[in-house]
Amino acid sequence: MKPAALVTGASRGIGRGIAIDLSRTHNVVATYRGRADAAASLREETGCEVFQCDVSSKEDRFAVMAFCKEKFGRLDLLVNNAGITQRQRLDIVESGEASFDELIGVNLKGPHFLTQLGSRWMLEQGGGRIVFVTSISAYAATVQRAEYCISKAGLSMIVALWAARLAPHNIQVFEIRPGIIRTDMISTVESAYEERIAGGLLPQRRMGEPADVARAVRAIADGYLDYAAGQILNIDGGFHLRTL
Ligand SMILES: NC(=O)c1ccc[n+]([C@@H]2O[C@H](COP(=O)([O-])OP(=O)(O)OC[C@H]3O[C@@H](n4cnc5c(N)ncnc54)[C@H](OP(=O)(O)O)[C@@H]3O)[C@@H](O)[C@H]2O)c1
Numbered sequence: 064m065k066p067a068a069l070v071t072g073a074s075r076g077i078g079r080g081i082a083i084d085l086s087r088t089h090n091v092v093a094t095y096r097g098r099a100d101a102a103a104s105l106r107e108e109t110g111c112e113v114f115q116c117d118v119s120s121k122e123d124r125f126a127v128m129a130f131c132k133e134k135f136g137r138l139d140l141l142v143n144n145a146g147i148t149q150r151q152r153l154d155i156v157e158s159g160e161a162s163f164d165e166l167i168g169v170n171l172k173g174p175h176f177l178t179q180l181g182s183r184w185m186l187e188q189g190g191g192r193i194v195f196v197t198s199i200s201a202y203a204a205t206v207q208r209a210e211y212c213i214s215k216a217g218l219s220m221i222v223a224l225w226a227a228r229l230a231p232h233n234i235q236v237f238e239i240r241p242g243i244i245r246t247d248m249i250s251t252v253e254s255a256y257e258e259r260i261a262g263g264l265l266p267q268r269r270m271g272e273p274a275d276v277a278r279a280v281r282a283i284a285d286g287y288l289d290y291a292a293g294q295i296l297n298i299d300g301g302f303h304l305r306t307l
Pocket residue numbers: 071072073074075076077078094095096097098099101116117118119144145146147148169196197198199240241242243244245246247248249
């Protein structure tokens with residue numbers, strides 16, 4: 064029997080890239096929120112099971128875990144990838160509470176409590192691996208995207224907490240911190256980023272692709288990082304490097 068993986072937000076972008084790669088070796092449950100069409104094409108392309116799940120909803124989190132149990136009876140890898148950016152870029156002086164609550168619900172509370180469910184199951188199984196997709200926004204301040212940055216910084220602490228709690232139980236937890244990755248999420252600012260990258264924003268002079276992130280998940284899924292509890296993988300073309 065193949066190992067089983069759950070990848071959230073896998074209908075498009077980074078999550079889709081991860082699900083496509085994992086489906087070569089794993090039984091995959093890939094979740095989506097609204098884009099049933101994109102999820103259906105993923106199922107056709109890869110054979111992944113697809114399931115609608117809004118990670119900010121408690122009912123949906125329980126439902127997706129029940130679906131995984133029913134389909135595969137085990138969970139070897141949980142990839143907390145689903146995330147949103149703000150509907151509008153707004154100066155921190157102006158941005159409102161509704162947006163703050165939405166970002167915290169999807170990007171922070173959702174993956175935290177989904178991990179609580181997944182980890183209970185992995186503790187019963189005696190092992191597993193968990194990945195959180197955060198962002199360079201966990202430490203790089205963009206004042207027009209404050210709530211996104213806050214949610215990702217918080218998620219980074221969630222990784223540390225789960226990594227420390229679960230490491231003694233053969234459950235390894237990792238943070239993947241992507242830089243600028245070509246997906247729908249950045250489509251409105253893609254050309255501006257391309258210009259800045261050409262101008263030297265990144266030491267590696269290209270935008271990232273979902274496959275760059277999927278390769279990092281692959282290394283984790285195959286066990287190459289199993290003695291690196293809580294490790295942060297910067298998949299960012301060198302953005303995090305400080306230079307003088
Ligand atoms: N792109 C970047 O440059 C970049 C950089 C750093 C970090 N990240 C992070 O990487 C992750 C994936 O981003 P992406 O660029 O691939 O985004 P994307 O292209 O916008 O795709 C987002 C995915 O998440 C799903 N989703 C949205 N809201 C959800 C919710 N409430 N519950 C469950 N699923 C939900 C979407 O489902 P539907 O298709 O059904 O809408 C879609 O599958 C996010 O956590 C993001 O913050 C992205």
